[in-house]
Amino acid sequence: MNGKNALGAVLVVFGGLMVMKFLGIHLGWIVGLLMPFILIGLGVVGVRNDSKVIGSILIVVGGLMLLPKLFGLFSLLLAIVLIVWGVAMFKGKRI
Template identity: 45%
Template sequence: MKRNTGLAALLIAFGALILFNKLGFHLGDFIGSVMGYVIPLILVGLGYVGIKNDKKIGWVIAGIGIIILVSKLAGWIIILLAIGLIGYGFSMLKGRTA
């Protein structure tokens, strides 16, 4: 077997899932939600490969993937920010001496 056979099979599977979804063969909410995160990750990966090969389009593809991924993860980012602010506030209160 060649080295890229696994990657090729994975890309074919993801493409088939996207095609089935667009043609009306829905495979459930789980597959749709997973694909919503996989596609931006693939864009970031392809952009990284483009950047490593000194292609300027790699920056564009990676940037689009990062923007999509950040928008998908915005809820989690806000939750982590809120937890960090609460923890920092408690550490400031704890550090004071009365």
């Protein structure tokens, strides 16, 4: 994909999001979820193309943006581990 096609695709996506917002369909949560992954991906591309400082910064910023969104998943995994550990203690088995 050359630069002209990429710019056209970006303009179509932004225009579509603007029309959907006008119609009352809000997709801000999807953009908020995708943005950290986009930054991490751009950081990886930057590191591979010998721009290690900027790529590393983008990876760190994307990771920090992703942490609050994954907090619910981390909490669920912690709860499952605690339940399994408690049940194992009742049964007297070692994990």
